[in-house]
Amino acid sequence: MSCRHLFIVLIALMLPACERPPSKVLQGYVEGEFVYVSSPAGGKLARLHVVRGQQVKAGDPLFELENTSEKAARDEASHRIAQSKATLEDARKGRRPTEIESLQAQLKQANELVALSEIELARQEKLTKTGAVAVETIDRARSTNVQNHQRVEQLEADLKTAALGLRRDAVSALEAEVKAREAVLAKAEWDLSQKEQKAPAAGLVNDTLFREGEFVAAGKPVVSLLPPANLKVRFFVPETKLGAVHVDDAVKMRVDGIAGPLIGKISFIAPQAEYTPPVIYSQENRSKLVFMIELKFADDIAAKLHPGQPVDVEL
Numbered sequence: 001m002s003c004r005h006l007f008i009v010l011i012a013l014m015l016p017a018c019e020r021p022p023s024k025v026l027q028g029y030v031e032g033e034f035v036y037v038s039s040p041a042g043g044k045l046a047r048l049h050v051v052r053g054q055q056v057k058a059g060d061p062l063f064e065l066e067n068t069s070e071k072a073a074r075d076e077a078s079h080r081i082a083q084s085k086a087t088l089e090d091a092r093k094g095r096r097p098t099e100i101e102s103l104q105a106q107l108k109q110a111n112e113l114v115a116l117s118e119i120e121l122a123r124q125e126k127l128t129k130t131g132a133v134a135v136e137t138i139d140r141a142r143s144t145n146v147q148n149h150q151r152v153e154q155l156e157a158d159l160k161t162a163a164l165g166l167r168r169d170a171v172s173a174l175e176a177e178v179k180a181r182e183a184v185l186a187k188a189e190w191d192l193s194q195k196e197q198k199a200p201a202a203g204l205v206n207d208t209l210f211r212e213g214e215f216v217a218a219g220k221p222v223v224s225l226l227p228p229a230n231l232k233v234r235f236f237v238p239e240t241k242l243g244a245v246h247v248d249d250a251v252k253m254r255v256d257g258i259a260g261p262l263i264g265k266i267s268f269i270a271p272q273a274e275y276t277p278p279v280i281y282s283q284e285n286r287s288k289l290v291f292m293i294e295l296k297f298a299d300d301i302a303a304k305l306h307p308g309q310p311v312d313v314e315l
Contacts, residue, residue, distance in 0.1 A: 025312045028235025028253075031294075032307035034206055035230065036221035037197050039065055045210050050223060054205045059198050062223045065216060067195040074192050077185040084181050088174040095162040103162055107155040114152055117145040203227035228302035233264060235313045236290035239273060244315065251295055252314040258304060261314070264295035 043065035050062055124141040127133045206224045210216055233253060237245060245251075245266060252261040270292040295313070297305070 024315055026235045026237065026315065028233050028295075028311045028313050030305045030307050030309040030311060031232050031234050032206075032226050033230040033232075035200060035203070035225040035227060037062055037200070037223045037225060038219050038221045039194050039197055039216070040218060041065070041070075041191060041194055042216055042218040042220075043067070043195060045212050045214050045216050045222065048208060048210070048212050048222075050205045050208065052205055052207055055203070056199045056205060056225070057202045058200065062197050062199055063210075064197075065195040067192055070188070070192040070195055074185070074188040077181065077188040081178065081181040081185050084174070084178045088171070088178055091171055091174055100159065100162050103155060103159045107152065107159060110148065110151045110155055114145070114148040117141070117148045121145045197222070199225060201225070201227040201229070203230070226307070228299040229296075231297065231302040231305050231307070232267065233295040233297075233305070233311055233313070235293055235295070235311070236274075237293055237315070239289045239291065241315065242269075242291050245269065245293060253295065254312045254314070255305065255309060262297065262301050262304075264297045264301070266293055267296040268294040 045063060046066050047064040048062075049060070049064075050056060056062070121138075121141045121144075124133060124138045128135070128138045203225045204227075206226045208223055209220075210222050216222055247266050247269060249266045251264050251266060253264055254261050273289040273291055275289065296302075
């Protein structure tokens with residue numbers, strides 16, 4: 001064997017011993033799940049309260065749309081419900097005081113007529129015994145007395161009815177009308193409130209998609225937010241290492257520009273395998289099956305991360 005061939009054999013034998021041991025560091029990247037804030041109603045963008053890059057707290061105002069028609073609908077519904085309530089209260093009160101006073105005066109007059117007819121009937125009965133008057137006269141006096149008593153009974157019933165107000169069915173109908181108009185008012189107030197949107201959670205204003213004065217269609221996002229809780233890191237574990245990781249395991253991660261490792265917890269392990277994604281440029285891992293894993297962080301750590309940022313994950 002020549003020296004050249006011997007040298008080639010020695011190099012071939014030494015190559016396996018020179019290979020680097022498999023690295024425990026895996027490549028990953030930061031992923032952000034944005035919250036797109038929109039209004040269910042359309043309108044002109046009247047005011048934009050935030051700018052890109054601004055940090056907002058939950059409940060901070062983000063934007064307002066033109067709300068002239070919604071305010072008019074709210075005011076109309078408010079006036080209509082006030083009208084319905086007034087009608088209901090009037091129906092429960094019965095007749096007006098002057099009408100009741102008139103019925104009371106008529107009842108008093110009828111009682112006086114009863115007293116007078118009683119006296120007249122008693123006098124006619126005495127005269128009948130002496131034969132001084134005809135039988136028809138006493139019959140007429142009795143009839144008048146009966147009519148006067150019936151008139152008193154009628155007026156007493158009318159007075160009780162006047163104090164009762166409308167019938168129960170009519171009052172129930174008015175009560176239902178009040179409830180229906182209260183529902184209309186609630187909807188009008190909700191429509192008005194939707195023209196002003198607030199931050200659903202604390203986070204970073206990632207982008208503003210419209211300018212003041214532009215028309216925004218219903219359901220079209222105006223502001224995109226990135227809450228810290230929506231930031232996560234995705235990395236891929238080879239199938240051979242999948243058994244060593246579990247949900248809630250603590251994992252170290254290093255990011256360029258941040259001193260020291262960051263600690264996160266595994267929040268999700270993909271149930272299905274996939275091929276190495278193209279964002280990870282590694283010849284040694286290419287064409288191998290891997291499983292995607294997601295990490296979550298505390299809000300103070302997540303605030304240091306940015307979507308698309310490459311990271312190194314240590315298992």
